[in-house]
Amino acid sequence: MAMKNRSREAVVKAVRYFLILLLLVFVLFPFFYMVSTAFKAEDDLFSAPPKFLPRVLTLSNFQQALQPKFIRYFMNSFIVTIGTTIIVIAVALFSSYAFSRLRFRGRKFLLKIIIFTQLFPLIVIIIPIYILYNKMRIVNTHLSLIIAYLAFTVPVGVWMLRGFFKNIPYNLEEAAMVDGCTRLTAFIRVVLPLARPGISATAVYIFIVTWQEFMFALTMLTGEKMRTLPVGILDFIRQYGVNWGGLMALSTLITVPVFILFLILQRQFISGLTQGSVKG
């Protein structure tokens, strides 16, 4: 009986590892082709049937990907993403404090509005915002793009942070208030340090979403100098065809750091999701 159980365990384990392998192949094979293409020389790029691996490794695609204009797009993306993340956290900290700690009239209704905006179709708001920006002559600036990004990041930020704060017991603050803290200093000294993992999980989430954003960037940034990476990368599409080598080299350069960042932060991020938005 024990033997039989053990061999069954072994089979289950083998099946599990096989499925994990299958999952990895499913996820990785496009990335494999991305990296492989990035190292291909001209004649390998256009060979039919396609080559899985380059016959000769070349770095010329990376040279193209590191042209000054792409570095500029990278900096633009960085400015917009960091700017958005900082503003969202600042604005959302106040609201989420209010929604998790203060009783005020209409609280539940206002919270519902926040949630409602999270599900709002962005295609509804992009046209009026674009027309408004045009009238105000603030199209094609990073600040106007950041403001548009606040539309879909602030509500999520408020909702996630509120979840984290709710998980921190209120009596910790009460104890601090007995010791002479005010409501606010108790929050700053007691709650904020405890909520740090949650705040960073929220920041990472907003960073990921903003870093990728395409539709608003495509619409609002009309000048080449202001472009962010997701739009700028399309420069590799030319009239006579796509420069696949350069495009995939730049894609590789963008993907690797994001992967490493996530590898480092993932534990915090997953447990952050557990405490925050999921459990509420």
Add this chain to the structure above:
Amino acid sequence: MESTSFKQENRLGYFFIIPTFLLVAALFFYPLVKTIIDSLYKSSLVLPKPKFVGFGNYIAVLSDKTFYEILLQSFIWTIVVVVFQFLLGLGSAFLLHKQFPGRDVVRAVVILPWIVPGVITGMLWVLLYDPQLGLINHTLFKLGIIERYLTWLSSKQTALLAVIFVAIWKGFPFSALMYMAALQGVNPELIDAVKIDGAGRWGQFFYVVIPEISPIIRITLLLTTVWTFNYFEIIYIMTNGGPGNSTHIFPTYIYNLAFTRFRFGLAATYAMITFIILLLFSILYMRELEKREMLD
């Protein structure tokens, strides 16, 4: 005494939410009102001044064959993507729940499609689907699954399926993340309890784990449904709605109406219809949260 502190709390509460609601007013309330108004006007490049037509746009849209094509495609796209993201997400979460050597790296790898910009995903798959240069035709041909090279993205029979596959690949890691987080929250004592009662692996799964995480399943399903319905860049990059209109869904079609054809009135009408459809899901989502007392 009690009432002054309540008044204070009231005031402080409003004070703290002012910035958030200023943004909500500017970025949601104003555009929504503007869209409602625009949807009542006819506008195009040749019309210097938009003309008031009442519900004329709505009648025009609802009697247009294209609208029903887009509606059908939007539903197919959303349902297929959401269902497969759910299955793959839940499956991966189970596979990667128990500890094993290298689990953290595997998890980070599986999340990768979700954190890579959608434009890159789209272009990468355009290359993979390419009839001559792409790996897909080549591999499937070698395996004997297809008899000749297919033009995946430019024929009406395969284009929608092809972009759906990419959207599943790109988005399933989010569901996986949610379910990983949910599984971490399942109390192991509950599983032990049914094990003592003689439940096998499947029994544990259906009687303990699924009921325990079902609230998160419902929330994730609703969220991914709404996001998928609104998803823009994969289709815009890969097919831009073509061939014909065969891969257009509401967001891509509306974007084209507004920014390529400058039919702002018609775009606003389509946008309002999208809004009304999604309203239903928002209400379901809100109810779900209310039931779980997540709003208190």
